[in-house]
Amino acid sequence: MAIGYVTGNVERVLTGQFGVGLVIAESWKNKQGELKTTRYTAWFDEDPGTQMGELVTVSGALSAKVDTWTGNDGQERTTAKISLNRAKVSHKEAPLATSNSFAVPDDEDLPF
Numbered sequence: 686m687a688i689g690y691v692t693g694n695v696e697r698v699l700t701g702q703f704g705v706g707l708v709i710a711e712s713w714k715n716k717q718g719e720l721k722t723t724r725y726t727a728w729f730d731e732d733p734g735t736q737m738g739e740l741v742t743v744s745g746a747l748s749a750k751v752d753t754w755t756g757n758d759g760q761e762r763t764t765a766k767i768s769l770n771r772a773k774v775s776h777k778e779a780p781l782a783t784s785n786s787f788a789v790p791d792d793e794d795l796p797f
Contacts, residue, residue, distance in 0.1 A: 689747040704728055709743060741775070751766075
């Protein structure tokens with residue numbers, strides 16, 4: 686089973702028959718420098734106690750569902766909905782997403 690980590694802002698809180706969920710928006714820039722957003726849904730066994738707009742890191746079992754829908758322009762589109770199941774939330778940076786353990790050190794840091 687693959688485990689995923691997502692750091693982003695809580696965009697929506699979901700409650701219903703499937704438990705408690707968060708829609709997390711992760712923002713990034715593409716090669717052209719344009720700001721893009723990817724959204725993930727994290728599902729929890731218990732309320733994670735987060736608030737809208739809060740920056741969180743979430744980990745959980747990855748799953749994907751292909752969804753087909755019709756846009757406002759009448760064109761049919763297909764997207765993949767990515768979810769993190771049995772999620773755990775942390776207000777710290779994701780260790781795998783922000784670690785510098787594989788970074789090349791500056792010349793000043795080299796022992797020779």
